[in-house]
Amino acid sequence: MIKKIPLIIFLGVVTLTLSAQSAKVKNLQQQRKELQSDIDFTNELLKKKKTGVLDAEKHQHLLQGQIQSRKQLVALLNEDISGLDVKIIDKKQQISILEQNLNEKKTQYALSVQKMYRRQRNQNKLLFVLSADNFAQSYRRSKYLQRYAVWEKEKAGEIAENQQQIAQEKATLETQKTEKENLAGQKKKEEAQLTKEETTLRTEIAALNKDQKKLQAELAQKKKKADEINRRIDKIIADEIAASQKAAKEKNKEKRTADTKSGYAMTKEEKTLSTQFADNKGKLPFPIKGKYKIVEYFGLHAKSRYVTLGNPGIDIETTDGNEARAVFDGVVSAVNITEFPYMVFVRHGNYITIYSNMNNLFVKKGDKVKTGQSLGKIATTGNSTVLHFEIRKETSTLDPLPWLNR
Numbered sequence: 014m015i016k017k018i019p020l021i022i023f024l025g026v027v028t029l030t031l032s033a034q035s036a037k038v039k040n041l042q043q044q045r046k047e048l049q050s051d052i053d054f055t056n057e058l059l060k061k062k063k064t065g066v067l068d069a070e071k072h073q074h075l076l077q078g079q080i081q082s083r084k085q086l087v088a089l090l091n092e093d094i095s096g097l098d099v100k101i102i103d104k105k106q107q108i109s110i111l112e113q114n115l116n117e118k119k120t121q122y123a124l125s126v127q128k129m130y131r132r133q134r135n136q137n138k139l140l141f142v143l144s145a146d147n148f149a150q151s152y153r154r155s156k157y158l159q160r161y162a163v164w165e166k167e168k169a170g171e172i173a174e175n176q177q178q179i180a181q182e183k184a185t186l187e188t189q190k191t192e193k194e195n196l197a198g199q200k201k202k203e204e205a206q207l208t209k210e211e212t213t214l215r216t217e218i219a220a221l222n223k224d225q226k227k228l229q230a231e232l233a234q235k236k237k238k239a240d241e242i243n244r245r246i247d248k249i250i251a252d253e254i255a256a257s258q259k260a261a262k263e264k265n266k267e268k269r270t271a272d273t274k275s276g277y278a279m280t281k282e283e284k285t286l287s288t289q290f291a292d293n294k295g296k297l298p299f300p301i302k303g304k305y306k307i308v309e310y311f312g313l314h315a316k317s318r319y320v321t322l323g324n325p326g327i328d329i330e331t332t333d334g335n336e337a338r339a340v341f342d343g344v345v346s347a348v349n350i351t352e353f354p355y356m357v358f359v360r361h362g363n364y365i366t367i368y369s370n371m372n373n374l375f376v377k378k379g380d381k382v383k384t385g386q387s388l389g390k391i392a393t394t395g396n397s398t399v400l401h402f403e404i405r406k407e408t409s410t411l412d413p414l415p416w417l418n419r
Contacts, residue, residue, distance in 0.1 A: 041093050048086045054304045055079045058330060070232075071397075073217045075308065076210060083207045090200040097193040104186045108179060115175040122168045236322055242354070243325060246367060249347050249358060250408055253277065276407045277363040287362020290341050296418050297340040298385060300368060300402050305331040308399065311412040325410040326367065326403030333398050336375075336387045337368040340417070345380045345388075354401070357388045369401035370394075 058075055254277045261269035261278035269278035279287060299305070309328040315321045339359055346360035354370040359382060372392035376382060391400045404411045 037096065041089055041096070045086060045089050045093070048082055048089065050304075051306065052079060052082050052086065054306050055082065057304075058306060058308075069217065069220070071308065073214065075306075076214050076217065078306075080207065080210050080214065083203055083210065087200060087203050087207065090196055090203065094193060094196050094200065097189055097196070101186065101189050101193070104182060104189065108182050108186065111175060111179050111182065115172065115179065118168065118172050118175065122165075122172065125165070125168075232322070239322060239324075242369065245349065245352070246325075246356070246369075246403075247408065249349065250365065250405065253346055253358075253360070254407070272363060273407065279362050283360075283362040285362075286343065287364055290343075290361040290364045293341060294416050297416050298338070299417055299419060300337050300340050300366075301329055301331050301335060301391075301400060302338065303332060303335055305329050305335075311410075311414065325405075326369075326401055327413050329400045329402060331391060331398050331400065333393050334390065335398060335400075336390050337371060337400050337402075339382045339384060339386045339388055340366055341384050343382055345376045345378055345382060348374060348376070348378055350374065354392060355389070359388070363407055365403075365405045367401075367403040367405065369403070370399055 055075055055078065059072065059079065254275070257269060257278040258271070260266055261271070267280050269280055270284075271278040306329070307327055308330045309324050311324055311327055313321055313323050337357070341359075341361050343359040343361040343366070345357060346365070347356075347358040349356040349358075353372075355372060355374060356367060356369045357371060357374060357376060359366045359368070368388055370392050371389040374389035376386075376388050382388065391398050402413055404413045404416055
């Protein structure tokens, strides 16, 4: 019994350790799966034909992102391999302890059988019982033989059970070794692809540097267009705020109040919606389902030595024909279809979500929409299908990513 306690404790500790490692492995596997999906879709985007320097600049940006994603994937593969190394060592120790325990049981069993065999050689079981000095001794000998038979059967069963457990553990060990070999092979493949992509990136940077004048001109045109769209958005929001403040001053109308002096004057229902929207920060669904890639993030981006572009939202590239979806309950406060790109504004109290670069709208001004509802199809320009998505509070732009549950 003294020798069994360390085995039980060891196996208990191993079980707890492996349970914690298993949760970590599952998390790593999920991260790897998401990264691989991102890499695969980016590969599809990188295969698209480049028709100008802006396409080349975008291709370079995608490639830089792809390199970072692949580096993360290699790092996760390293973690996975390290985790498997620990599991393999633990499994070997577990098997060693089990084999040691099995050998001890076999030795005890063999000695007991040999002892009983020698005794039976001298006299059979019946004679052993009948040769007792009295009835009480005869009864004790009979009970002894019965207990021994039970013990013998139990020991044989324990030995068989241990042998089966060891066989199972060895099979698990071989599976872990195979998994490690597969991961090592994948890591080697990813590292080779990473080297290739880094070489391609250096070549593309050199080529783009030669076209600096053309790039500057096209970036300036892009900036001009982006500024024009931002002015349109600002005007629509300013008009909504002015209309709400005017309504707040009118008598015999539902009471409206604003959070700030120059803010959007909300009804009681809108205030509730605004609070609910704010409470769901980090939980909002992504405005696109299916494959996507964020091709430009919120904030300022240096596109060249002379041109910096600001993005008041995020640009999400997806597959042709995909649709934009509302990230939260709200009311369509405005649609802009007089000029391309078409836009949909969904108001959530004093918060607004903006979906731009649409070409086929499913909603109109005044419509109430629910979370996840399709608002329209995203336009495909050239060979790219990109949704521009913004979140604003009053007139302030907010980084959408901290609000979204990816």
